Amino acid sequence: MGRVLPLDGCVGDDPLSQRVALVRASVPDDAEAGTLAELFRLLGDVRRTKILYALLEAGELCVCDISAAVQVPEASVSQTMRLLRASGVVGNRREGRRVYYRLADTHVRMLLDVCREHTGHEGIR
Amino acid sequence: MGRVLPLDGCVGDDPLSQRVALVRASVPDDAEAGTLAELFRLLGDVRRTKILYALLEAGELCVCDISAAVQVPEASVSQTMRLLRASGVVGNRREGRRVYYRLADTHVRMLLDVCREHTGHEGIR
DNA sequence: ACGTTATCTGAAGATCCGCGTAGATGAGGA
């Protein structure tokens, strides 16, 4: 990563640069930013997105249901669910041979909702 | 992409499989899912995350301010901002030599807030 | 017009990540 500070230019000549210092202090550090980014990253994939919205609609679905709903091979769904589960985006429950997945909590549901509002494809229901 | 439907198994034996059909109908199609995923994908990167949270705090920052705030070379910041601007995540305003960036709308701010709540690092202020 | 500062762009290399295939594991039913 290239140099950053030594090129004191724009920031310093601004009497408000103290404000920048404050902002800098409040910016998430690598650890926290990593956690935050990780959550978004998991939602940022077409296949995963479809699956999550399917769960948002259905509440709870097993692997084969998801596979049928989003038209993706079951093995691939399983892999995807492992990822999402590992990061706490979804929860699961076993019932006989079936494993049912659901969105982990309200925050995830809110993220999905807000995002759909943003993109405009609300789908008034 | 491997076969999906021909393996009629789990789904069919469920009298509720009609429910799956309904879910399938409500799952975003490729176009919409792509748009949704794209937004999340843009937020799902450590560097971009830091920048966005900096903007969330500061309201408006120019490239060099951002560079100082998140400790990233200005050229890199510029590239990142181009991405975010192209997808409508941030807006910008020119003032002399400086270009000031800001979060595009309330939805983006909500996404950032909700995500921070989810991860638990709220930072009560 | 010239030099300086702030920002932008293009291209290349390294890295990461999703994807499918094939086989393993676990749970039920006969």
Add this chain to the structure above:
DNA sequence: TCCTCATCTACGCGGATCTTCAGATAACGT
């Protein structure tokens, strides 16, 4: 126990993407 069904795991390839460097562009002051 044997067989089937649902799910899981290991692995390798192909493709997208992040990062950086070097140079281009735009705006301002003198």
